[in-house]
Amino acid sequence: MLRFVVRRLLQLIPILLGVSILLFAFVRALPGGPAIALLGERATEESVERIETELGLDQPIYVQYGRYVRNLVQGDLGTSTRSRQPVLEELKQKFPATVELAFAAMLFAIILGIPLGFLAAKRYLGFLDNASLFVSLIGISFPVFFLALLLKYVFAIKLGWLPTVGRVDVTRSIEHPTNFYLLDAVLTRDWEGVVDVLKHLVLPAIALGTIPLAIVARITRAAVLDVLNEDYVRTARAKGLDPSVVDRRHVMRNAMLPVVTVIGLQTGLLLTGAVLTETVFAWPGMGSWMLEAIRFRDYAVIQGGILFFALLVSLTNLAVDVSYAYLNPKIRLSR
Amino acid sequence: MSEPLLSVTDLEVRFKSRRGTIHAVNGISFDLRAGETLGIVGESGCGKSVTSLAMLGILPRQAYPADGSVMFGGRDLLRLKDQEMREVRGKDIAMIFQDPMTSLNPILTIGRQLTESLRRHLKMDKETAREEAVSLLDRVGISDAGDRLRSYPHQFSGGMRQRVMIAMAISCRPKILIADEPTTALDVTIQAQILELLKRLVSEEQMALILITHDLGVVAGVCDRTNVMYAGGFVETGATESLFATPRHPYTAGLLDSVPRLDASGKQRLVPIPGTVKTLMEKPTSCAFAPRCMYAVDESRREVPPLREIAPGHHVACFNPVPESDLPQGAITEAR
Numbered sequence: 001m002l003r004f005v006v007r008r009l010l011q012l013i014p015i016l017l018g019v020s021i022l023l024f025a026f027v028r029a030l031p032g033g034p035a036i037a038l039l040g041e042r043a044t045e046e047s048v049e050r051i052e053t054e055l056g057l058d059q060p061i062y063v064q065y066g067r068y069v070r071n072l073v074q075g076d077l078g079t080s081t082r083s084r085q086p087v088l089e090e091l092k093q094k095f096p097a098t099v100e101l102a103f104a105a106m107l108f109a110i111i112l113g114i115p116l117g118f119l120a121a122k123r124y125l126g127f128l129d130n131a132s133l134f135v136s137l138i139g140i141s142f143p144v145f146f147l148a149l150l151l152k153y154v155f156a157i158k159l160g161w162l163p164t165v166g167r168v169d170v171t172r173s174i175e176h177p178t179n180f181y182l183l184d185a186v187l188t189r190d191w192e193g194v195v196d197v198l199k200h201l202v203l204p205a206i207a208l209g210t211i212p213l214a215i216v217a218r219i220t221r222a223a224v225l226d227v228l229n230e231d232y233v234r235t236a237r238a239k240g241l242d243p244s245v246v247d248r249r250h251v252m253r254n255a256m257l258p259v260v261t262v263i264g265l266q267t268g269l270l271l272t273g274a275v276l277t278e279t280v281f282a283w284p285g286m287g288s289w290m291l292e293a294i295r296f297r298d299y300a301v302i303q304g305g306i307l308f309f310a311l312l313v314s315l316t317n318l319a320v321d322v323s324y325a326y327l328n329p330k331i332r333l334s335r
Numbered sequence: 336m337s338e339p340l341l342s343v344t345d346l347e348v349r350f351k352s353r354r355g356t357i358h359a360v361n362g363i364s365f366d367l368r369a370g371e372t373l374g375i376v377g378e379s380g381c382g383k384s385v386t387s388l389a390m391l392g393i394l395p396r397q398a399y400p401a402d403g404s405v406m407f408g409g410r411d412l413l414r415l416k417d418q419e420m421r422e423v424r425g426k427d428i429a430m431i432f433q434d435p436m437t438s439l440n441p442i443l444t445i446g447r448q449l450t451e452s453l454r455r456h457l458k459m460d461k462e463t464a465r466e467e468a469v470s471l472l473d474r475v476g477i478s479d480a481g482d483r484l485r486s487y488p489h490q491f492s493g494g495m496r497q498r499v500m501i502a503m504a505i506s507c508r509p510k511i512l513i514a515d516e517p518t519t520a521l522d523v524t525i526q527a528q529i530l531e532l533l534k535r536l537v538s539e540e541q542m543a544l545i546l547i548t549h550d551l552g553v554v555a556g557v558c559d560r561t562n563v564m565y566a567g568g569f570v571e572t573g574a575t576e577s578l579f580a581t582p583r584h585p586y587t588a589g590l591l592d593s594v595p596r597l598d599a600s601g602k603q604r605l606v607p608i609p610g611t612v613k614t615l616m617e618k619p620t621s622c623a624f625a626p627r628c629m630y631a632v633d634e635s636r637r638e639v640p641p642l643r644e645i646a647p648g649h650h651v652a653c654f655n656p657v658p659e660s661d662l663p664q665g666a667i668t669e670a671r
Contacts, residue, residue, distance in 0.1 A: 232440040232441070234438070235503075239425035240420075243417075250443075254440070330487070
């Protein structure tokens with residue numbers, strides 16, 4: 001198992017290198033550039049050239065790329081042209097916000113989606129099954145930003161139960177050793193802070209988690225239906241086991257295999273695709289950061305951010321494969 | 336004669352389907368005595384597996400609750416509460432299924448699956464159950480039993496898996512073992528080994544065995560009595576020997592005629608039964624076999640023939656049984 005993980009981690013190197021080349025080219029293929037974005041449409045040619053020289057953009061592209069990789073290897077992702085901050089520092093701020101939101105959303109999807117899918121399968125074609133199909137279809141086809149606005153309008157503005165924007169109340173000061181606010185609040189034993197952070201998480205997590213919830217529920221339902229028809233489930237029932245034991249030990253454990261895959265893929269998507277939700281809830285995460293960077297042609301930030309996304313998605317996939325091997329002895333032992 | 340151990344009366348099983356109700360089993364009755372081996376033979380789709388699932392109360396969810404009665408130990412199994420029935424299942428009546436490749440849970444160790452019923456029914460603790468599992472594997476002929484407990488099903492061959500299934504089934508010393516096509520999915524050489532194993536265990540444990548199969552050779556070698564099933568009903572029942580020597584129902588005779596035989600001359604061709612089994616969308620009102628039968632008479636097409644005793648212990652459901660003079664030349668006269 002350890003060898004497998006190490007091998008997969010080494011495989012990451014060429015993957016990330018490939019992504020970085022594509023990125024480098026694509027980013028520079030965008031019309032405009034950082035100089036024009038900074039100086040505006042009516043900037044003089046001389047000032048644009050001066051800034052491009054300053055940023056090294058007048059060099060041939062392979063020279064630029066060579067320098068970028070050399071810095072990358074030393075852990076330097078470059079400097080944002082807009083904020084003049086090192087990209088790595090900004091990343092350390094933004095990325096925990098996104099991870100916190102994505103995990104909360106996924107937790108919401110898993111905790112509700114798996115039981116819902118299971119019950120739907122057990123009541124195959126019954127009321128609950130049809131109801132869950134209906135709800136899932138709505139969940140999948142409802143635009144995320146619209147759901148986010150709706151949630152915000154009803155629960156934050158009309159009812160006033162939950163905060164409208166941000167990760168934590170602006171008047172509250174909590175310490176940030178990790179920038180994972182929930183973790184920070186727990187670490188510093190700031191229990192009121194924990195509650196505050198959780199309150200801020202609820203609406204964005206529901207908005208972001210609804211599509212994964214629907215998908216997880218549908219996949220769980222299909223997987224459970226499949227497994228319920230398996231001969232070994234009949235064997236388990238023929239042994240006289242209690243239905244709850246049959247469901248837990250024989251049905252659910254087998255049905256989890258495809259569900260885990262979907263959870264992994266969805267987590268990857270959430271980590272990289274929360275732009276709309278982050279915008280509606282003014283969530284200071286990677287999504288809104290990337291959007292800004294693209295608007296300002298902030299090459300270093302776009303490259304650093306997307307490279308990091310690629311890393312995240314690869315690691316999520318690795319986690320899925322590892323858990324798959326854990327769940328399925330056939331994979332574990334035939335390696 | 337002693338009281339029967341199990342007494343099935345007018346068992347009926349129907350399924351819901353999109354095209355209407357399917358009548359899978361239409362009022363079959365039979366007794367099983369302690370230590371007896373009974374064969375139930377028929378083509379696929381005739382209702383023999385459904386019969387066994389109904390007795391255990393594990394019909395698939397598309398089935399209506401079974402009608403009739405299944406008396407066992409003074410109780411009607413069909414009327415028991417779920418919880419009471421679970422005490423019977425696996426403990427008093429255990430079952431082996433057709434396909435050992437799919438009948439074991441692929442993600443649990445053999446040990447876990449073997450000890451499951453021991454712990455459930457005999458309330459053994461983990462360690463005792465493990466020791467018992469080792470001796471069970473030993474008894475079904477799996478060596479290195481201690482190590483094998485930690486293995487997963489995919490590390491076993493088909494024959495080995497069926498041995499594990501058998502070990503699981505006999506683990507709580509059931510009074511009745513139901514084996515549903517236990518050798519169909521296995522190689523011929525393995526088939527013989529598994530049948531031998533079943534025969535030995537049944538006599539050692541004095542279990543009653545219901546062997547469900549489409550293979551007449553299997554029945555001939557193992558069963559005291561044989562019931563031949565067609566379209567959800569028994570068409571001929573009797574001691575295996577007399578049934579094979581003098582099959583009086585045209586269907587039984589046809590089945591025996593369609594078995595390839597080594598001692599037949601090279602030019603002799605197998606005689607297939609024409610036509611196929613029809614799915615019964617309504618309860619039969621005439622002999623279900625009549626459309627495929629060369630012996631059918633007018634009566635066969637008007638009403639359902641009842642089982643009648645035509646020789647001591649030998650029953651036939653036919654208005655025009657095959658005359659003894661007309662017995663098929665291929666009838667197997669001695670049990671293999």
